[in-house]
Amino acid sequence: MRKAWRVADVRAAEDALMAHLPEGTLMQRAAAGLARRCALILRNVYGAHVTLLVGAGNNGGDALYAGAILANRGAAVTAILLDPARVHEAGLKALKDSGGRTAEQPPRTVDLIIDGIVGIGAKGGLRSGAAAALHKAQGRRGRHGQRPTIVAVDVPSGVDVDTGDVPGKAVQADVTVTFGCLKPAHVVGPAAPLAGEVELVDIGLRPWLMADPAILVPDRKDIVNALPKHRPTDEKYTRGVVGIATGSKTYPGAAILSTWGALAGPTGMVRYAGGARQYVVQAHPSVVATDRITEAGRVQAWVVGSGLGTDEAAATAVRTVLASSLPVVLDADALNLLVDGTMADLMRGRSAPLVLTPHDREFARLAGEEPGPDRVAAAQRLAAHTNAVVLLKGDRTIVATPSGQAYANPTGSAALATGGTGDVLAGLLGSLLAGGLRPEVAAVTAAYLHGLAGREAARQGPVSASDVAAALRPVVNDLRPGDQENVVTPK
Ligand SMILES: NC(=O)C1=CN([C@@H]2O[C@H](COP(=O)(O)OP(=O)(O)OC[C@H]3O[C@@H](n4cnc5c(N)ncnc54)[C@H](OP(=O)(O)O)[C@@H]3O)[C@@H](O)[C@H]2O)[C@@H](O)CC1
Numbered sequence: 274m275r276k277a278w279r280v281a282d283v284r285a286a287e288d289a290l291m292a293h294l295p296e297g298t299l300m301q302r303a304a305a306g307l308a309r310r311c312a313l314i315l316r317n318v319y320g321a322h323v324t325l326l327v328g329a330g331n332n333g334g335d336a337l338y339a340g341a342i343l344a345n346r347g348a349a350v351t352a353i354l355l356d357p358a359r360v361h362e363a364g365l366k367a368l369k370d371s372g373g374r375t376a377e378q379p380p381r382t383v384d385l386i387i388d389g390i391v392g393i394g395a396k397g398g399l400r401s402g403a404a405a406a407l408h409k410a411q412g413r414r415g416r417h418g419q420r421p422t423i424v425a426v427d428v429p430s431g432v433d434v435d436t437g438d439v440p441g442k443a444v445q446a447d448v449t450v451t452f453g454c455l456k457p458a459h460v461v462g463p464a465a466p467l468a469g470e471v472e473l474v475d476i477g478l479r480p481w482l483m484a485d486p487a488i489l490v491p492d493r494k495d496i497v498n499a500l501p502k503h504r505p506t507d508e509k510y511t512r513g514v515v516g517i518a519t520g521s522k523t524y525p526g527a528a529i530l531s532t533w534g535a536l537a538g539p540t541g542m543v544r545y546a547g548g549a550r551q552y553v554v555q556a557h558p559s560v561v562a563t564d565r566i567t568e569a570g571r572v573q574a575w576v577v578g579s580g581l582g583t584d585e586a587a588a589t590a591v592r593t594v595l596a597s598s599l600p601v602v603l604d605a606d607a608l609n610l611l612v613d614g615t616m617a618d619l620m621r622g623r624s625a626p627l628v629l630t631p632h633d634r635e636f637a638r639l640a641g642e643e644p645g646p647d648r649v650a651a652a653q654r655l656a657a658h659t660n661a662v663v664l665l666k667g668d669r670t671i672v673a674t675p676s677g678q679a680y681a682n683p684t685g686s687a688a689l690a691t692g693g694t695g696d697v698l699a700g701l702l703g704s705l706l707a708g709g710l711r712p713e714v715a716a717v718t719a720a721y722l723h724g725l726a727g728r729e730a731a732r733q734g735p736v737s738a739s740d741v742a743a744a745l746r747p748v749v750n751d752l753r754p755g756d757q758e759n760v761v762t763p764k
């Protein structure tokens with residue numbers, strides 16, 4: 274897992290590390306890493322035109338020192354000082370000593386913009402002077418007529434570093450070079466896509482980060498490790514049998530999509546219980562279907578939700594699975610049935626895993642308030658309140674546990690912002706739970722795979738939920754360890 278730390282923890286680590294180092298060492302390490310990445314982007318540093326947007330703090334200092342390194346290699350470096358009375362003096366001297374200059378306006382030619390406006394000291398969106406300078410620099414063109422590349426120092430300026438919120442104007446970076454560790458703004462909220470590609474420069478901070486990370490971010494290896502390995506002795510119940518109670522005669526699509534999602538998982542069998550049984554079997558002949566949950570036969574996890582409606586029969590379905598000792602996913606309509614609080618005791622009293630998968634509107638109904646600017650904290654509050662793992666959908670889906678652990682999914686895709694994709698996700702999540710994964714691991718794994726499937730589907734053009742469901746199976750197979758083979762090595 275990759276890890277992101279909050280600003281207060283970064284500052285504490287920085288203080289502890291700096292006490293052991295000569296003054297300015299950390300900034301030199303940061304600037305060296307920043308300049309290295311800028312040089313890679315420029316390819317030919319000699320003769321390149323670099324504009325620095327320099328704020329009053331150490332973020333501006335990083336930009337000035339990196340500018341000095343690039344100027345020493347022959348770049349024409351111009352610094353726009355946003356607050357000339359409060360500039361990092363040593364950094365400015367280094368730039369000037371290397372042949373860089375200051376100006377009030379960006380020069381005519383700009384190949385690269387280094388955003389050193391503000392870093393972890395940020396408060397609120399970009400201030401007007403900074404926004405105006407950015408706008409002008411962005412309007413320039415590079416030596417070959419191209420749009421300038423924007424490299425953000427530590428974070429794209431204007432974002433809320435601890436929450437990933439974007440409260441006003443902010444920089445949209447192509448690349449963000451960050452130092453010591455990731456911060457929440459790189460991985461959650463609307464800030465995350467503004468960072469572009471994130472490069473983490475090692476400045477020796479990591480051993481000094483004593484606090485627990487605020488957010489964990491799974492990578493491919495984590496997902497490969499999480500997916501159950503099939504053994505030759507497996508049968509359907511060792512692989513996991515999942516029960517799906519979604520959709521209805523009126524909304525058969527939800528049932529088809531969620532069973533499709535479940536079939537793409539590592540499950541040994543999918544059972545369906547509900548009004549859309551005929552449609553489901555037609556679409557997926559391997560699914561064993563009945564009308565009611567109580568008639569479904571043995572399953573090892575339940576998915577209840579979308580397209581079920583909110584009538585008495587739907588409420589009975591939710592009550593039945595909540596009263597069981599099986600892992601349960603509640604999605605869509607099932608979440609709306611929780612709003613009146615009549616099932617709160619059933620929910621909180623469970624010892625088997627429960628995963629809730631709200632989007633923002635469902636979240637607001639459940640929690641009584643919108644997720645707001647701090648989506649991680651909001652998901653953590655709801656998880657603690659409901660004693661459930663909460664998967665809060667979004668461009669960077671968040672998974673929070675009742676004990677306060679938070680994960681951010683890195684594979685988000687705009688392609689998934691389309692009706693029915695949530696049904697696919699819920700089905701997949703159910704099959705992972707039935708396969709025995711811990712609920713937070715199942716939720717993180719499902720979000721990751723679902724995101725990849727969305728991206729894969731989007732390569733073919735506009736995406737529907739069926740495209741995502743169809744893309745899911747090959748995505749899962751690609752990450753799931755293959756069947757064991759008997760290898761005979763010739764003597
Ligand atoms: N930690 C580490 O390990 C290391 C940290 N390093 C670097 O130091 C950076 C932190 O530096 P920092 O503490 O000096 O704060 P910083 O981010 O420059 O901001 C303060 C200035 O910004 C201003 N300002 C505030 N909000 C604003 C807005 N919305 N729009 C515009 N301006 C705004 C604010 O103005 P004020 O509120 O005072 O009026 C003040 O002048 C860190 O991100 C990294 O780059 C590396 O060198 C080495 C390792």
Ligand SMILES: [K+]
Pocket residue numbers: 332388389390391392425426427428429430
């Ligand atoms: K910045």
